[in-house]
Amino acid sequence: MIQDFAKRLEKVIEFLPPIPIVMTELLAAIADEDVEMNALARIISKDPSMSMNVLKIANSAFYRLPYKVATVEHAVKMMGMKEITMICLACGTYRALMPSRNVQTFNSDDFWKHSVATGVIARKICRELKVGDKNVIYFLGLLHDVGKVILDRFAHDIYTLVIQTTYDECISMIEAEKRLIGESHDVIGGFVMEKWKLPEVFADVARYHHTVMESPEYNRINVAIASLADQLARVRYFGFGGDMSGVVFSETEAFKVLEKVVPDIVNMDIFRFVHELETVDDEIVEMEKILTS
Numbered sequence: 339m340i341q342d343f344a345k346r347l348e349k350v351i352e353f354l355p356p357i358p359i360v361m362t363e364l365l366a367a368i369a370d371e372d373v374e375m376n377a378l379a380r381i382i383s384k385d386p387s388m389s390m391n392v393l394k395i396a397n398s399a400f401y402r403l404p405y406k407v408a409t410v411e412h413a414v415k416m417m418g419m420k421e422i423t424m425i426c427l428a429c430g431t432y433r434a435l436m437p438s439r440n441v442q443t444f445n446s447d448d449f450w451k452h453s454v455a456t457g458v459i460a461r462k463i464c465r466e467l468k469v470g471d472k473n474v475i476y477f478l479g480l481l482h483d484v485g486k487v488i489l490d491r492f493a494h495d496i497y498t499l500v501i502q503t504t505y506d507e508c509i510s511m512i513e514a515e516k517r518l519i520g521e522s523h524d525v526i527g528g529f530v531m532e533k534w535k536l537p538e539v540f541a542d543v544a545r546y547h548h549t550v551m552e553s554p555e556y557n558r559i560n561v562a563i564a565s566l567a568d569q570l571a572r573v574r575y576f577g578f579g580g581d582m583s584g585v586v587f588s589e590t591e592a593f594k595v596l597e598k599v600v601p602d603i604v605n606m607d608i609f610r611f612v613h614e615l616e617t618v619d620d621e622i623v624e625m626e627k628i629l630t631s
């Protein structure tokens with residue numbers, strides 16, 4: 339079975355859906371320092387579903403903009419080019435990887451709830467500690483586990499077994515994936531982000547969110563925030579995976595990395611922080627609706 343999967347995995351990597359054209363164009367545009375807002379808006383407007391997502395997100399409670407945004411140009415002006423590009427990258431990735439409705443998948447509601455929660459919490463950590471890239475951190479959290487979608491999409495039968503094993507044996511997803519598949523979602527996720535030429539920090543968060551200390555130093559803070567958010571999301575939402583037994587936050591690699599740059603983190607009351615996450619419930623529900631509609 340494992341050999342079978344290895345062959346299939348090769349095919350997955352070979353035949354991964356191509357990065358949507360609008361994303362390639364956006365990445366090229368944003369790499370140009372002199373790019374103008376209108377040029378960016380024109381690229382997005384060419385893709386109706388991307389434009390719709392931008393408007394829905396711009397008008398959501400998530401951004402709390404003071405008035406209604408009716409055009410993509412307006413959204414770019416209000417939210418900034420970097421933020422808009424990140425929204426498009428996240429939505430594009432989501433759209434490219436989601437299977438059609440009749441295909442069997444793992445519980446994708448649970449999965450996206452966990453992903454959205456990780457994004458929301460990562461943004462909260464970033465604001466509270468004043469570290470990390472505030473324009474990108476939400477989207478890094480949102481896409482950190484993208485490798486799971488890929489593994490499930492291309493080998494649903496084996497991945498169902500992986501999930502069952504995490505519950506039955508109370509082991510981490512990574513451990514179950516390695517045992518049953520031979521490769522884990524962090525490696526696969528990093529690979530896809532790279533293949534799609536998303537900004538390097540996306541690949542680093544996907545690849546190192548379970549092994550923060552192995553991440554390149556220039557992206558380590560963002561990786562650490564996403565990793566801590568991932569763990570808090572699991573504690574708070576039990577979204578997806580049976581691997582939260584006995585985590586001591588202050589002993590995690592993520593916490594130690596953040597402690598070096600923000601020594602004050604030791605005074606952060608993790609239990610209060612987790613408790614306060616109730617206030618972000620609405621945001622999570624709203625983002626989830628936008629992404630999955």
Ligand SMILES: [Fe+2]
Pocket residue numbers: 482483523524547548
């Ligand atoms: Fe993960």
Ligand SMILES: [Fe+2]
Pocket residue numbers: 452456482483568
């Ligand atoms: Fe996760």
